[in-house]
């Protein structure tokens with residue numbers, strides 16, 4: 001992805017979050033110049049990869065397969081003695097027909113929440129013993145209501161609705177066409193992108209970036225070390 005695209009998507013995301021009065025923490029707006037002044041007091045942001053995260057899964061087709069995320073809070077399985085927090089929260093932008101590809105988590109249980117905008121479509125399967133798509137039916141919980149779910153069933157969340165995705169439940173999601181971009185929340189156990197994402201088709205989690213202009217804001221894996 002080009003840095004100019006990343007800058008534009010972050011600017012657009014801020015407008016969308018503002019459109020539903022979802023307020024980001026102040027570090028969302030820190031510039032590279034601001035980061036140059038930050039010491040060890042900001043280590044929790046660096047160490048737990050809080051902040052902006054945009055990916056096209058290194059496929060080069062962001063509008064078809066991609067996701068914009070802002071991690072608001074997170075724990076850290078590898079440094080529990082410093083960061084014992086057992087939970088995480090994200091806010092994301094999912095565009096119409098923009099796919100977050102089929103994956104599950106071994107550890108993370110996540111509630112995916114439609115915070116506003118369009119409708120969110122999720123396609124769901126249970127994982128089988130070989131980490132493929134099972135044909136078994138299973139149960140889901142939509143805002144506390146237990147429901148039967150057929151293998152491969154599509155669930156649509158309208159603004160305000162949420163679904164609890166248990167570990168080992170494969171999920172893929174995208175914005176319903178014709179309904180606009182969706183502002184999607186995630187409340188979950190600790191997020192560990194390096195070790196807890198099983199993609200059905202192997203994919204890289206982070207994009208390759210072409211530096212064609214200066215970053216407005218660093219991505220969560222780009223922060224400079226403390227001064």
Ligand SMILES: [Fe+2]
Pocket residue numbers: 103104105110171
């Ligand atoms: Fe997930």
